[in-house]
Amino acid sequence: MRDRLAEVLDRLVGASALERVLISVAALFAAVLVGGVLVFVSGGFATCRTGLDLAGWTFCYNPMQVYYELFLGALGHPLEGGWQLTNFGLATTLQRTTLLIFAGLSVAVAFRAGLLNIGTQGQLVVGGLATAVTVVYAAAIVPGGFIGTVVLIPLGVFAGAVVGGFYGAIPGVLKAYGDANEVITTIMLNFVATGVTATILSWQFQDPNSNNPQTRPVPEYAEIPNLPLIGFSGRMDFSLLALAFAVALMIGIAWLFARTSFGYELRTSGLQPEAAAYGGVDERRMTVASMTLSGALGGIGGAFWVLMVHGRWLENVPSLGFDGIAVSVLAGNSPVGVGAAAFLFGVLQSGSRSIGTGTDVPPELVGILSGLIILFVAMPEFFRMLGLRFRPAGTSQPARADGGEGGDVDE
Amino acid sequence: MSDSGAGTTDGTGPKTGVDAGTADRKSTGSDLAVHLDGITKRFPGVVANDDVDLRVERGTVHALLGENGAGKTTLMNVLYGLYEPEEGRVVVDGEDRSFGSPRDAIDAGIGMIHQHFMLVDPMTVAENIALGNEPTKWFGMAVDRERIDREIRDLCDRYGFDVDPDATIEDVSVGVQQRVEILKALFRGAEVLILDEPTAVLTPQEVEGLYEVLEELTDQGKTIIFITHKLEEATHAADAITVLRDGKSVGTVDPGGTSRKELAERMVGREVLLEAESEPAEAGDVVLSADDVTVRDARDIEVVSEIDLDVRAGEILGIAGVDGNGQAELVEAITGLETPDEGTITYDGTDITEWSRRQRIEQGMAYIPEDRHERGLVMPFDLVENGVLGSQRSPRFATSGRIDWPGVRDHTEEIIETYDVRPPDADADAQSLSGGNQQKFIVGREFERDPSLVVATHPTRGVDIGSTEFIHERLLDLRREGVAILLVSSNLEEVQALSDRLAVIYEGEFIDVTTPEDVTEEELGLLMAGQRPDQRDAAGSVGGDDR
Numbered sequence: 001m002r003d004r005l006a007e008v009l010d011r012l013v014g015a016s017a018l019e020r021v022l023i024s025v026a027a028l029f030a031a032v033l034v035g036g037v038l039v040f041v042s043g044g045f046a047t048c049r050t051g052l053d054l055a056g057w058t059f060c061y062n063p064m065q066v067y068y069e070l071f072l073g074a075l076g077h078p079l080e081g082g083w084q085l086t087n088f089g090l091a092t093t094l095q096r097t098t099l100l101i102f103a104g105l106s107v108a109v110a111f112r113a114g115l116l117n118i119g120t121q122g123q124l125v126v127g128g129l130a131t132a133v134t135v136v137y138a139a140a141i142v143p144g145g146f147i148g149t150v151v152l153i154p155l156g157v158f159a160g161a162v163v164g165g166f167y168g169a170i171p172g173v174l175k176a177y178g179d180a181n182e183v184i185t186t187i188m189l190n191f192v193a194t195g196v197t198a199t200i201l202s203w204q205f206q207d208p209n210s211n212n213p214q215t216r217p218v219p220e221y222a223e224i225p226n227l228p229l230i231g232f233s234g235r236m237d238f239s240l241l242a243l244a245f246a247v248a249l250m251i252g253i254a255w256l257f258a259r260t261s262f263g264y265e266l267r268t269s270g271l272q273p274e275a276a277a278y279g280g281v282d283e284r285r286m287t288v289a290s291m292t293l294s295g296a297l298g299g300i301g302g303a304f305w306v307l308m309v310h311g312r313w314l315e316n317v318p319s320l321g322f323d324g325i326a327v328s329v330l331a332g333n334s335p336v337g338v339g340a341a342a343f344l345f346g347v348l349q350s351g352s353r354s355i356g357t358g359t360d361v362p363p364e365l366v367g368i369l370s371g372l373i374i375l376f377v378a379m380p381e382f383f384r385m386l387g388l389r390f391r392p393a394g395t396s397q398p399a400r401a402d403g404g405e406g407g408d409v410d411e
Numbered sequence: 412m413s414d415s416g417a418g419t420t421d422g423t424g425p426k427t428g429v430d431a432g433t434a435d436r437k438s439t440g441s442d443l444a445v446h447l448d449g450i451t452k453r454f455p456g457v458v459a460n461d462d463v464d465l466r467v468e469r470g471t472v473h474a475l476l477g478e479n480g481a482g483k484t485t486l487m488n489v490l491y492g493l494y495e496p497e498e499g500r501v502v503v504d505g506e507d508r509s510f511g512s513p514r515d516a517i518d519a520g521i522g523m524i525h526q527h528f529m530l531v532d533p534m535t536v537a538e539n540i541a542l543g544n545e546p547t548k549w550f551g552m553a554v555d556r557e558r559i560d561r562e563i564r565d566l567c568d569r570y571g572f573d574v575d576p577d578a579t580i581e582d583v584s585v586g587v588q589q590r591v592e593i594l595k596a597l598f599r600g601a602e603v604l605i606l607d608e609p610t611a612v613l614t615p616q617e618v619e620g621l622y623e624v625l626e627e628l629t630d631q632g633k634t635i636i637f638i639t640h641k642l643e644e645a646t647h648a649a650d651a652i653t654v655l656r657d658g659k660s661v662g663t664v665d666p667g668g669t670s671r672k673e674l675a676e677r678m679v680g681r682e683v684l685l686e687a688e689s690e691p692a693e694a695g696d697v698v699l700s701a702d703d704v705t706v707r708d709a710r711d712i713e714v715v716s717e718i719d720l721d722v723r724a725g726e727i728l729g730i731a732g733v734d735g736n737g738q739a740e741l742v743e744a745i746t747g748l749e750t751p752d753e754g755t756i757t758y759d760g761t762d763i764t765e766w767s768r769r770q771r772i773e774q775g776m777a778y779i780p781e782d783r784h785e786r787g788l789v790m791p792f793d794l795v796e797n798g799v800l801g802s803q804r805s806p807r808f809a810t811s812g813r814i815d816w817p818g819v820r821d822h823t824e825e826i827i828e829t830y831d832v833r834p835p836d837a838d839a840d841a842q843s844l845s846g847g848n849q850q851k852f853i854v855g856r857e858f859e860r861d862p863s864l865v866v867a868t869h870p871t872r873g874v875d876i877g878s879t880e881f882i883h884e885r886l887l888d889l890r891r892e893g894v895a896i897l898l899v900s901s902n903l904e905e906v907q908a909l910s911d912r913l914a915v916i917y918e919g920e921f922i923d924v925t926t927p928e929d930v931t932e933e934e935l936g937l938l939m940a941g942q943r944p945d946q947r948d949a950a951g952s953v954g955g956d957d958r
Binding site for chain 2: 259260261262264265268271272274275276277278279280281282
């Protein structure tokens with residue numbers, strides 16, 4: 001059994017990029033199949049006026065229709081008449097994709113450095129508040145219009161990155177110099193972030209014109225603008241510019257990993273800290289640096305959530321940071337993979353909304369369908385990561401530390 | 412790889428009744444247990460086995476000798492059903508066989524003990540032995556533990572194994588684990604046992620024990636094939652030796668009728684110097700010195716106690732000692748992976764005690780670490796990426812934070828070429844290389860760093876003769892060029908042959924500093940065991956344990 005498990009892990013670890021894509025696609029189909037059966041059977045227990053009558057049972061839900069809404073609703077029903085590229089469904093999908101790219105990159109950077117940053121959510125929350133506050137106050141001294149846009153947006157994003165980065169650096173320092181497990185500290189710091197931002201908000205920055213816990217709105221010219229021609233002009237909460245920035249950042253992180261000394265050291269630390277120390281990497285500094293970078297990316301996510309979606313900071317921050325963990329795992333912590341995974345999540349979240357409006361299927365069941373897809377698609381990647389983690393440990397056993405030749409041609 | 416799972420088979424316990432056949436085995440001289448006839452096995456880009464013949468007589472120990480990458484393990488994997496050969500016949504007990512999987516090979520009475528033990532650590536010896544072959548009772552409802560215990564005890568009695576079936580694997584020594592692997596094969600009815608580099612993980616005492624086990628097994632009619640690249644082992648333990656070179660068989664010889672030198676030449680394909688020749692040193696200035704260096708471990712126990720040493724340019728200082736006497740910690744303190752608790756380390760006249768590892772590398776310190784899997788190589792990285800480890804920020808390979816990958820690749824390919832790393836593929840992952848080739852690569856990377864000081868820990872561990880010779884030559888070249896070398900090794904021959912001065916470490920202290928000429932191997936062994944030089948003549952008393 002153990003051998004077979006090891007074999008499977010080995011196989012997954014050794015899978016090529018194409019194989020991994022194919023595995024993911026196959027997993028997606030399997031998830032749809034299982035979910036379809038589930039939807040169909042659940043339909044037998046629901047009550048409805050019209051449904052499929054079979055052997056005395058009435059099956060209310062049509063799995064085909066549910067998946068049609070899930071996948072095509074997320075794109076705005078491209079097979080139906082009157083479809084436009086800039087539709088509501090697709091805008092929702094891409095908005096989620098954009099935000100999840102930031103969150104996913106945040107988790108991926110930490111993970112590649114061998115750190116489990118569960119705290120992206122907290123970093124995103126504090127970063128977002130910093131952005132909103134900075135922009136609201138800076139707007140008072142910056143001229144409006146085009147200059148305002150050009151100054152305030154970068155300033156806001158920068159503020160989010162700095163504060164998010166600082167908030168990520170805290171667990172980094174605690175880990176490096178106090179040997180505190182980053183999983184525990186980042187989880188705790190998420191609660192701290194929620195509490196502290198709520199306190200700061202009510203103390204100083206609450207919007208006086210509202211009863212909701214939220215900051216004052218940033219000026220309209222400080223929201224991320226749409227592109228003039230192909231912009232989703234009907235929607236104020238998504239901008240292709242933001243998506244382009246997210247994709248550029250994604251490529252930048254990929255470049256950082258592949259080409260730079262820092263990226264090399266980060267990957268080495270993540271894969272084999274002992275070898276990194278041997279190669280002259282200061283483990284503590286690397287821990288702090290990678291957590292800071294991770295936090296800054298989370299903070300940027302918060303900044304875009306503020307500047308693109310709501311135009312202000314709200315106390316009720318959606319769980320983008322936690323979804324970022326799933327996105328990163330699904331992507332095998334590869335920056336470019338994060339883009340694809342974030343898009344899948346965007347489709348699922350936007351499509352779920354479409355199912356809600358287009359069918360009678362209850363939202364709980366839709367949640368299960370999304371969950372199944374994530375579970376199925378992420379599992380092979382998850383096991384691959386397990387394999388990567390545990391295989392080096394296996395190879396360090398004395399039995400392989402010898403002059404054997406087997407590895408020359410096999411494996 | 413062998414156990415394919417839960418398939419419990421009744422009655423595949425040890426086969427008895429073979430004894431009848433063993434009585435007359437020695438009279439029938441050409442009774443072949445295994446005959447591999449013209450085996451050819453190709454892999455993309457490599458011919459791993461090229462028309463190899465192997466005839467193994469029943470009841471003998473047959474050594475398969477060859478360098479790293481000569482195709483020994485491939486050949487045995489063919490016999491064990493892991494690979495199917497492109498050409499050739501596998502004949503077992505005079506019958507043509509074609510094994511689709513190890514299961515078929517096991518059924519035909521072949522057992523393989525891999526280098527990497529396939530044991531479940533938290534389970535007991537008995538459970539491990541029976542795993543996958545549990546005899547059952549109550550119509551397959553329960554495992555027949557009594558029968559397992561009985562059969563294991565019978566096997567132990569029969570072959571004189573001293574193994575406690577109820578001990579947990581993680582609590583027993585590596586030597587015992589190996590015995591458990593052998594028992595596992597016997598339990599499944601193996602008549603032919605393949606051992607892949609069986610001594611690599613054993614202490615010298617355990618190696619002696621293994622030889623005894625092999626003798627006992629062959630006396631009882633079992634046939635042993637063992638894979639090795641070590642001459643002494645082949646000549647010491649085998650009844651016949653087949654030498655492989657570059658995937659081809661270069662003949663089978665009788666160990667009695669050949670010299671070690673002859674064997675080595677057959678194996679390497681050219682003349683070899685079994686001992687490196689070193690001319691007297693022309694030592695220059697002191698490059699590295701340690702003063703009163705003390706290192707304590709996590710439990711605050713002194714593992715290195717007030718050690719002083721000097722290494723001069725153009726000199727090799729050897730440190731000999733049994734593993735675990737503080738040499739590892741001393742080396743880490745010198746190379747910057749650990750901070751000494753007391754004392755100072757000086758390099759090129761500068762106090763570097765507080766320097767980071769990176770500063771030391773930049774200053775020209777090369778380090779061949781003891782643990783190549785954990786430290787020396789990043790296993791999932793390819794060789795190009797490993798080729799820059801330690802130089803990732805040096806101006807030679809990086810400008811303004813960016814790594815010059817084409818430059819690194821050229822450098823890596825040079826190392827591969829010069830140090831004969833096989834397979835010669837810069838894109839191969841480090842973990843796919845065999846231990847010896849990994850070691851060659853690390854040695855190459857560190858030697859080509861243009862160092863002024865080399866700290867080499869077990870530089871040739873696991874490396875075959877040809878490459879060992881090459882590494883030794885390069886070490887002497889570096890010495891000639893005026894590099895200071897600190898050589899730590901538990902291989903007595905190596906430290907004696909190469910060192911200009913020799914320090915023996917025991918329990919964190921140098922108990923003697925001498926020159927290789929002034930001490931015999933025997934005396935060195937006693938020193939390493941902790942017998943102080945002044946007690947050496949004290950009438951055979953075991954004087955070393957005064958601490």
